[in-house]
Amino acid sequence: MSEINSPAKNIEFTFNGELISAVSGQTVGAAILESGKRSLRKTRFENKPRGMFCGIGICFDCLVSINGVANQRACLVQVLPNMNVQTQIGSKL
Ligand code: FES
Numbered sequence: 824m825s826e827i828n829s830p831a832k833n834i835e836f837t838f839n840g841e842l843i844s845a846v847s848g849q850t851v852g853a854a855i856l857e858s859g860k861r862s863l864r865k866t867r868f869e870n871k872p873r874g875m876f877c878g879i880g881i882c883f884d885c886l887v888s889i890n891g892v893a894n895q896r897a898c899l900v901q902v903l904p905n906m907n908v909q910t911q912i913g914s915k916l
Contacts, residue, residue, distance in 0.1 A: 852897030867913025
């Protein structure tokens with residue numbers, strides 16, 4: 824998509840301490856994906872990276888911790904200013 828046609832990014836939040844810019848109404852998962860990152864969580868037993876798979880709330884591969892609350896599906900939660908999003912390992916932080 825052309826930069827000219829892209830809406831202005833007006834929200835900032837952090838993902839693992841790194842500042843991410845997003846458009847109002849964008850999901851956390853979409854904003855992280857757009858920033859170039861692909862891994863949102865790690866598997867419980869082998870610590871393997873997982874990212875967005877279905878993008879519609881079914882697979883649970885996008886689980887993250889948001890403001891200290893674990894098990895949030897990044898593909899469903901809309902970004903809000905100053906959110907603190909962190910990678911989740913298994914079902915815990
Ligand atoms: S990507 Fe499948 S539930 Fe979020």
